[in-house]
Amino acid sequence: MLKNNCPVQFGYSDVDITPDWPVELVGFDRIDNTSKGVWHKLKAQVLIGKSAKEKCCLITIDSLGFTVALTNKLRDLIANEIGQSREKVMVCFSHTHSAPNAGIDERYYTFVCKQVLSAVKKAQSTTSTLKVGWGVAEGDIGLNRRGQQSIVDKRLGVLKFSDNADIPKLLLLRVSAHANVLCSDNYKISADYFATTRDLLEARYGCKVMMIQGAAGDIRPKYQQENAEYLEVHGFEASMKSYSVEEKQKYFQQSIAALEQMAQSIYYSVDSIWKQVHPVSVYRLAMFSESHVFKADVPTKEKAIAIANEAQKEAGIDGTSWLFEVDRLNRQNVHIQKADIEIQYFVLNDGSLCGIANEVMCEIALDIEKQAKTPLLFFSGYVNGTSSYLPTAQEYDKGGYEVLWSNLIYYQYHGRVMPLNRETAKSISEIVANTWSRFLGNGILI
Template sequence: MKNQRLHETDDTVSFAYEEADITPEKPVQTISFGREDEESRGVLGRLLGQVSLWKYGKETCCLIAIDHIGFSKDHCNNLRRAIGKTLGVEKEKVMLCFSHTHSAPNDTIENKYAMFVDRQIKEAVNSALKKLSPIHGAWGNAYGDIGLNRRLDNNALDRRIGIFKAVDPKSGELRLLLLRLTAHANVLKADNYLISPDYFGAVRDTLRQRFGCPVMVTQGASGNVAPKYFTSTLTPPDAGDQRFIRSEQSMGLMAHEVLKQVLTIIDNIEPLPFKRLGMCTSRLDLSADMLPYERAMEIAKEAEQFAGIDGTLWLAEVLRLHRSGIKTQKETIEIHYFSLGNGCLCGVANEIMCEFALRAQALTGNEFFYFGGYTNGCTGYFPTEEEYDKGGYEVYWSMLIYYIYFNRVFPFNRNACTLLIKGAVENAPR
C-alpha cells in the first residue's frame, strides 16, 4: 500500500456506537506483572469492549477499543476477520485498539474468557449496525501532564490529548468523544490483584458524566511513558523517583487532569461535515538478530539483579535457537491507519516509545497524526536507537518474561526505529 487515496463522496458520514461488558465473572489468570501468582481476586472496575462503526459511501470502518493489555496477533486477526465478515469488508477495515491495562485476564491461558470476549464484541458489532446515523465531527488537541518518561535523563513526552468530537448534524447533541492519550495504563502496580480498566475507566466515567455522551479512549506511543500518579504499597521501577505521585485517588487524579485539559478546548472544536474516511494497512519486515549466548547470560544476570526476573526459560530458548543455527528472527509489522477527517490514528502492535509519535507527527506536518502502539495486538517493547544503547527493561529484560507471546527472544535491530517511522510516514494516506 502506497499513499492510498481515501474514499470521498458527497454523502454524510454515518456513525454508530455500542459497548460490551467483558468483565470476567470468576477468578482468572491475569497478565503483565510476571508474578508467580497471577490469579485475580475480585473486580475493581468493569472492563469494556467499545465498538464504533463509521460509514461513508461504500467505505465501512470499524474501530474497537478493548480493555486489555493486548491480544496475540493471531487472536486479533481471527476476531478482525470474523467482524469483517459480519460487515462485508476485509479485516483491514477493522482496527482493535487496546488500553494496555495491566489488570485484565490472560487471553492466551484463559481460552473460555477469550471466546467470551469475542462473542460479546461481535454481538456489539451486530447491534451497532442497526444504529447508523449521520454525524459531523472535528479534531482538536489539548495538552496535559498525565505521564512521565521512565528515564530520568529523557524529557521526551507526547503531551497531546487528541480529541475527535462527533455530534448530531441537526441537534448538535454530542454523539461521541474519541480520545487519544499517552501514558501506560498501569496506575495499579504489581500488588494489585483486582480486575480493572485502570485509569482509562476513570477517564471514560468522568468525561461521560460531564459531557453526557460515550467516551472512547485509545492508547498512544506509551512504551516509555509511565502514569504520573500511581496506587501501590510498592515502589515499582517505573515510579521509583520523586517525580511520581503516590495516591489512593490516583485514577481519579489522572481523569481530572484529562477533563481539565479537555474543557480548555472542547468548545472551540467546531464539528463540520467531512468527506475523509478510510482504513488501510501497510507492512514492513523487520529483523531481530541473535546475540551471542554469552551476552544473553549477561542480560539474564542483569534482569535478575535489577528487576528480580528469572531468565532460566528464556536462556534455554536462546540456547535452543543457537543450536538450531538460527541467526535472525524476522517479523512482519502491520502498520494500520484510520483516517477520520483531517486526523489519523496510526498503530502497530508493539509498545513503541513516545519519540516514534513525536517524530512521525513532525515528518507529516499534521498535528492530528497520532502514531500509537497496542493496535491489533501487543508484541513487546520497541525502543528508539538511544534507548537501545542503554539496554534495560524496555530493551532486553521484558523479553525474558514475554518472549513466549512475541515469537522473538531479542529486540528488533537498532535501526528498526528509523525504518518503522519512515514506513509509517511514507505510507500514510494522503
C-alpha cells in the same frame, strides 16, 4: 468533496467483557497472578463508520493486549460480520495491567470474541449521520520512566462526534500513559484510569467516551501510589513481601486518589479546548494497512547469559526458560528472527489514528509528527495486538527492562527473543510519514 446525498454514518455500541470467574492476570511478574475480585468492569467499545465507498470498524478493548495471532482471529470474525476484509478492522488495546491473560485463557478469549461480535451487530443497526471535529490539547498525565523526564508525548487527541444539531454523541480520546496506575500489589480486575476517565467525561459531556492508548512504551502514569517505582522495578521480589494492614490500606487509598487525579487531569485538558472543537461533515473516511518485514538478532549464548544475569540482578527476573529458547535457536543456527509488522491507519478528514502492535516509545510518535508536519497524525502502540517494545536506536543501545529484560518474561507471546533491531524505529517513522504524505497527496476524498 462530500455530496449531500452521501452522508457518512456512524454506529456505536459497547459491551461488558468482565469475567465472572477468577482468571490469571497479565502485566506483572508475580508468583501468583490469580484475580481476586473486580474493581472496575472491563469494556469493549465498537465504532462503525460507513460511506458510499468505505465501511470500517474501530474497536477498543480494556486489556493488556492479545497476541497478534489472537487479535487477527478476532478481526477476521468481525470482518466477516461487516462484510469487509481484515484491514477494515482496527483493534486498539488500553494496555491495562489488571486484565485477564487471554493468551492462555481460551475460555476468556472466546467470551470476549462473542461479546465483541454482539456489539458489532448492535453498532451496525444503530447508525446515524454524524459530523466530526479534531482538536489537540496538552495532557500532563505521564512521566518518562527511562529517566528522560522531558520527553513525553503530551498531545491529547480529541475527536468529537456530533449530530446535525451539534449535540455531542461520542468523544474519542488518544492519550499516552501506561494504564498501570494500579501496581503489582493490586489483584482486582480493572480498566485502570481508562475507567475513571470515561465515567467522569461521560458525566460531564453527556456522551459516550472511547479512549485509545498512544505511544506509551516508556511512559508511566504521573499519578501512582508512593511505592510504585519500587514495585515496577522489583515486582517479583515485592510480590513475596508481606504488607501490614495499615500499609495495604494506605496504598489502596493512594491508588484511588491517583486514578481520580488521572481522570481529572485529562478532563481539564479536554475542557480547555472543548468549545473550540467544531465538528464538520465528513469528507474523508478511510481505513487501510501496509506490512513490512523487520528483523531481530538472536543473541549468542554468552550475550544471552549476560542479559539474563543483569535482569536477575537488577529486577529479580528469572531468565531460565528464555536461555533455553536462545540456546535452542543457536543450536539450530537461527541467528535472525523476522517479524511482519502491520501498520494500520484510520483516517477521518485531516486526522488519523495509526499504529502497530508493539509497545512504542513516545519519541517515535513525536518523530512521526515532526516528519509529517501535523499534530493530527497520532501514531500509537497496542494496535491489533501487543508485542515487544519498540525502542529508538538510542534507547536500544542503553538496554534495560523495555529493551531487553522484558523479553525474558514475554518472549513466548512475541515469537522473538529480542526486540526488533535498533534501526527499526527510524525506518517505521519514515514509512508512516511518507505514507501519510502520499495519501493526502492523492487527494482521496469520499
